[in-house]
Structure formats: C-alpha cells, structure tokens
Amino acid sequence: MRYWTNELWRLGYLAGGFGLVGGLLGLLGWGLALGLALYLFVHLKHLKSLYTWLITNPHEEPPPGDGVWGDLLDRLYRYQKGQRQAQERLRSILNRIQESSEAMRDGLVMLDNHGDMEWWNSAAEQLIGLKASHDRGQHVTNYLRDPVFIDYFNRLAYREPLTLQSPLSDNLTLQISITLFGDNERLVMVRDVTRLYRLEEMRRDFVANVSHELRTPLTVLAGYLETYSDYADDLPPRWQRGLGQMQSQTDRMQHLVEDLLTLSRLETDELSGEGRRIDMAQLLTRIREDAEGLSKERHVITVAVEPGLALMGEEQELRSAISNLVFNAVRYTPEDCHITLRCQSTSEGVMVEVEDDGDGIDPVHLPRLTERFYRIDKGRSTATGGTGLGLAIVKHVLIRHQGRLEIDSLPGEGARFRCHFPAERRCATTAAWLSGAGQAAVGSGSATSGRHPPRPRE
Structure with a gap:
C-alpha cells in the first residue's frame, strides 16, 4: 500500500505541476495533458521492461524499477523463485519415488483413465515384457491378453487379486492387483508368486493324496467295526465302550477325509460352463x-x-x-x-x-x-x-x-x-x-x- 500511495502522489505532482505551468501560460489543458502523457510514458517504459524480462530471461534478476513497478517486479521474481523451488522439490520427490519403485521386486504399471500405460518400473519389464521404446501409450490389454484378465480389468471390481500365467513364460505365475485412483486412473501391481503357487499346489496334492489313501484303511476299519458291533452284546462292558468309541472316531475320520477331498476338488477342478x-x-x-x-x-x-x-x-x-x-x-x-x-x-x-x-x-x-x-x-x-x-x-x-x-x-x-x-x-x-x-x-x-x-x- 505504501508504494501505491506514493504512486498516487507522483501522479498528483506531475498533473499539478504541469497544470500550474500551463495555467500561467494560459494553456491549462495542454499542461495537464503533457503531465499525464509523461506519466503514461514512464509506465509504458516499465511495462516494456517487464515484458522483455518475462520473454527473454525470466530466470535472471528482474530489470530495475522504481515505485510500484519496482515492488511489482520484485514480487514477481520472488514468486517465480518460490515456484521453481517447489518444482525442484516435487521433481526430487518424483525421482525418489521412481528410484524406490525401480528397487522393488514387484512390477508397477500406471494407467491413465483409458487404460493406456503411462509409466512402469523395470520389474514390470521383466515380469510381463514391457519395452519403454514402443509400449508407452499402449492399452494394457494389448499385452495381458488373457481373457480372464480382460474380464477382471473391465469389471472394475478389484477386491481380490488375480492369479494368471505370465505372457513371457508358462512357468511364471503372476498375481495382479489393481487400485483405482484419481480420475478413473489405475495402478497395476504385478507380483511373482511362482514359488507360493507351487507350494500351494504341493499342499493341495499332498492333502488330496493323503485323503485318498486314507479312505481304503478307514473303509476296512469301518467294515470290521460294523461286523463286530453285531456281536457287541457278547462282549464285556469295557470292550463295548471301546467299540463304540472306535466307531465314533472312525466315522469322524471318514467325514474329515470326505471334506478334505471335497475341498481339494473345489480348489483344483474348473467349473465346467455356467451349470x-x-x-x-x-x-x-x-x-x-x-x-x-x-x-x-x-x-x-x-x-x-x-x-x-x-x-x-x-x-x-x-x-x-x-x-x-x-x-x-x-x-x-x-x-x-x-x-x-x-x-x-x-x-x-x-x-x-x-x-x-x-x-x-x-x-x-x-x-x-x-x-x-x-x-x-x-x-x-x-x-x-x-x-x-x-x-x-x-x-x-x-x-x-x-x-x-x-x-x-x-x-x-x-x-x-x-x-x-x-x-x-x-x-x-x-x-x-x-x-x-x-x-x-x-x-x-x-x-x-x-x-x-x-x-x-x-
């Protein structure tokens, strides 16, 4: 406000001084006009300096100025300097994010709101074979063409991750998670779960095989126990209690084996059609x-x-x-x-x-x-x-x-x-x-x- 007040006083001095001289010479109007023209000339000169500075070298020191123009130029320079510092901080943060993403073993792929790939880390290149030279801007389904992934991507329901084979190798199993952010943009995380998948397969095979192998001895035991139960009245009371407990536990084991086999079938068999x-x-x-x-x-x-x-x-x-x-x-x-x-x-x-x-x-x-x-x-x-x-x-x-x-x-x-x-x-x-x-x-x-x-x- 101080500079603006001084500028008004300057305008008053110029208009009053030239008007007084013009009045003494009998040319009051011309005197006022000359004073305003001189004031306008000074402002146009500062405006040209400001324009030239912004066009040619805005990163350098601003041109000299006085009064309100000097204060304006200083404020503009400080604002630009603050903006450059903020941009440098953001650039530094982005660089750190990219560096940390590059250090991850999990692949990261950023998609725009159309599903086109904007950026990815090196792990994504290794897991799904992306190439920065010609894949940027391509739709993600052009690379992950599995119908299961396409259906998963289009459903927009990403509560559970998706497991599928890598497009590079059938021996590589990937787990894909998608997160929505911003304006319908997506972040795709790709994780190598081959080892876990093989361990899970081993566990399922083990449970299925053991359960299947237990059925035969349990069936034999149940058959003999059923035969013995026909003569339970001829046995001593202590043996009768033992026979009943054996029947109960054998039934329980058979139920457990049936449930394990059912669960194993549900985990391994594919649902044929819609039913x-x-x-x-x-x-x-x-x-x-x-x-x-x-x-x-x-x-x-x-x-x-x-x-x-x-x-x-x-x-x-x-x-x-x-x-x-x-x-x-x-x-x-x-x-x-x-x-x-x-x-x-x-x-x-x-x-x-x-x-x-x-x-x-x-x-x-x-x-x-x-x-x-x-x-x-x-x-x-x-x-x-x-x-x-x-x-x-x-x-x-x-x-x-x-x-x-x-x-x-x-x-x-x-x-x-x-x-x-x-x-x-x-x-x-x-x-x-x-x-x-x-x-x-x-x-x-x-x-x-x-x-x-x-x-x-x-």
Missing part, C-alpha cells in the same frame, strides 16, 4: 427339510424365496454350501431359536441369506471363520463332530460361482450369513416357470419321514 438352472425355492425347501431332520423340532426353520427366482450353477455344490450354513445354525443355536433362509434379487444379482437369532459371534472371529480348521470353541466343535472345513467349502463354492460370502454378527444378536451372486448368474423369470415355482414364504413343518439328512459340516 444348470436351479429353482431356488425347491432347493431351499429341500435344505430346510434336511435341517429339520437334524434339528428334531428344536428350532423354527422358515424359508422365504422371491417367486420364480433361479440361479445358474452346480446344484450339488450350492446345496452343499447353503446346507453347511443352515446346519451350523441348527447345531450352534439354542433350542427354540428361529432360523430363516432367504433368497431375493438385489442390485448386485442374487442374495441367499441364512439368519438366526442365537447367541451370535464375536466380531474378532469373523475374518477367520472361512479358514480351514478354524474353530471359535474347539471343545464344542469337537463334541458336535465338526471338521472345521464347512465354511472353507462354502467360500470355495462361492468363488467358483463368482460369488462372495458376507458375515454379519454381534454377541447376543444372532448371525447373518449372506451369499452374494453376480447378476449374470440370475436366470430370467418366465411365466411358465413361475407357475411351478414355490411360494414366497414356505413355513416350517415337521421333520420328513425317516430320510437321513446329509451329514452337517462345520
């Missing part, structure tokens, strides 16, 4: 009947299905997954509790929900419930004959059907297990099919006559 059309009302009604046989009228079990709703998938696998959830609810909720099976359309596709009003689950256990052999209460699970593989089977069945499991529970507030299936798994409703569909709500009834329900899994 067949499954009437969800009929499927859930059959599952309810089996659950009532297990419950023996100790629980109230109901089914609520949206009329005409059907899914494409493997019926036996889906029945096994949903049965596991329902049987767990029967086994681990107190008597007289309500268990509800729901199936309805959602914005995502189809949701199958198993809800109970039992004791609930502490949220600390929820992230690990689908792990193999994980048990909240080991003693209680052993007493009920659980193998600890039921929810792991549920998880893998859903993965094979492009679904996901959501668990919501609090102590004392019951538990809700929701199976979400994508919209492409939902079958279109037709009037002919609706005429044979189940009712929207199927109430609970008595246990079915004598049919042995499928063995519940934990």
Whole structure:
C-alpha cells in the first residue's frame, strides 16, 4: 500500500505541476495533458521492461524499477523463485519415488483413465515384457491378453487379486492387483508368486493324496467295526465302550477325509460352463427339510424365496454350501431359536441369506471363520463332530460361482450369513416357470419321514 500511495502522489505532482505551468501560460489543458502523457510514458517504459524480462530471461534478476513497478517486479521474481523451488522439490520427490519403485521386486504399471500405460518400473519389464521404446501409450490389454484378465480389468471390481500365467513364460505365475485412483486412473501391481503357487499346489496334492489313501484303511476299519458291533452284546462292558468309541472316531475320520477331498476338488477342478438352472425355492425347501431332520423340532426353520427366482450353477455344490450354513445354525443355536433362509434379487444379482437369532459371534472371529480348521470353541466343535472345513467349502463354492460370502454378527444378536451372486448368474423369470415355482414364504413343518439328512459340516 505504501508504494501505491506514493504512486498516487507522483501522479498528483506531475498533473499539478504541469497544470500550474500551463495555467500561467494560459494553456491549462495542454499542461495537464503533457503531465499525464509523461506519466503514461514512464509506465509504458516499465511495462516494456517487464515484458522483455518475462520473454527473454525470466530466470535472471528482474530489470530495475522504481515505485510500484519496482515492488511489482520484485514480487514477481520472488514468486517465480518460490515456484521453481517447489518444482525442484516435487521433481526430487518424483525421482525418489521412481528410484524406490525401480528397487522393488514387484512390477508397477500406471494407467491413465483409458487404460493406456503411462509409466512402469523395470520389474514390470521383466515380469510381463514391457519395452519403454514402443509400449508407452499402449492399452494394457494389448499385452495381458488373457481373457480372464480382460474380464477382471473391465469389471472394475478389484477386491481380490488375480492369479494368471505370465505372457513371457508358462512357468511364471503372476498375481495382479489393481487400485483405482484419481480420475478413473489405475495402478497395476504385478507380483511373482511362482514359488507360493507351487507350494500351494504341493499342499493341495499332498492333502488330496493323503485323503485318498486314507479312505481304503478307514473303509476296512469301518467294515470290521460294523461286523463286530453285531456281536457287541457278547462282549464285556469295557470292550463295548471301546467299540463304540472306535466307531465314533472312525466315522469322524471318514467325514474329515470326505471334506478334505471335497475341498481339494473345489480348489483344483474348473467349473465346467455356467451349470444348470436351479429353482431356488425347491432347493431351499429341500435344505430346510434336511435341517429339520437334524434339528428334531428344536428350532423354527422358515424359508422365504422371491417367486420364480433361479440361479445358474452346480446344484450339488450350492446345496452343499447353503446346507453347511443352515446346519451350523441348527447345531450352534439354542433350542427354540428361529432360523430363516432367504433368497431375493438385489442390485448386485442374487442374495441367499441364512439368519438366526442365537447367541451370535464375536466380531474378532469373523475374518477367520472361512479358514480351514478354524474353530471359535474347539471343545464344542469337537463334541458336535465338526471338521472345521464347512465354511472353507462354502467360500470355495462361492468363488467358483463368482460369488462372495458376507458375515454379519454381534454377541447376543444372532448371525447373518449372506451369499452374494453376480447378476449374470440370475436366470430370467418366465411365466411358465413361475407357475411351478414355490411360494414366497414356505413355513416350517415337521421333520420328513425317516430320510437321513446329509451329514452337517462345520
């Protein structure tokens, strides 16, 4: 403000001085005009100096100036100097980021909002074969042409990483994770998981082979124990107790082997096609009947299905997954509790929900419930004959059907297990099919006559 005030005084002095001289000579107007012209000339001269400085050498010292022009030139120079320093800091940060990215063993690829590759580190060149000379600006699917990756990339659902073979070698297994940022831009991380993949294959093969080899001796043991049980009345009481315990543990081992083989098959076999059309009302009604046989009228079990709703998938696998959830609810909720099976359309596709009003689950256990052999209460699970593989089977069945499991529970507030299936798994409703569909709500009834329900899994 001081310079601006001085500039106004300077204008006043020039206009007043030249006006006074012009007035003495009888040319007041010409005197004022001459004073303003001189003031304008001085400003145009400073403006030319400013323009020349900005065009030719803005990084050098600004031209000399006085008054408000001198202050303006100094401010511009300080601003430019601050901007250059900020740019240098940003450039230094970017260089450090690039250097640290180059030191990573994981490949990084930055994509613009169209999916074109803008930058990548040397690890990405080694893992997927990118070349800076001619690949920059190419779409990422031009290099990773696997249909599985293209579908994963276009779905924009990157909750889970994708595992696939490297385009350079079938012996190289990559895990690809995509993160959205900015204006629909993406950061692709590529990780070499060949060693982990081979270890996982070895583990699956080991479990499958051991489980398969155990079936024969267990079958022999079960056969002899069944034969001996026919003569249990002739044995001493102590031997009878031992025989019963052997039968119980042999059955438990057989159930464990069956679950391990089922889980191994789900992990290794590919789902052939989309499967067949499954009437969800009929499927859930059959599952309810089996659950009532297990419950023996100790629980109230109901089914609520949206009329005409059907899914494409493997019926036996889906029945096994949903049965596991329902049987767990029967086994681990107190008597007289309500268990509800729901199936309805959602914005995502189809949701199958198993809800109970039992004791609930502490949220600390929820992230690990689908792990193999994980048990909240080991003693209680052993007493009920659980193998600890039921929810792991549920998880893998859903993965094979492009679904996901959501668990919501609090102590004392019951538990809700929701199976979400994508919209492409939902079958279109037709009037002919609706005429044979189940009712929207199927109430609970008595246990079915004598049919042995499928063995519940934990």
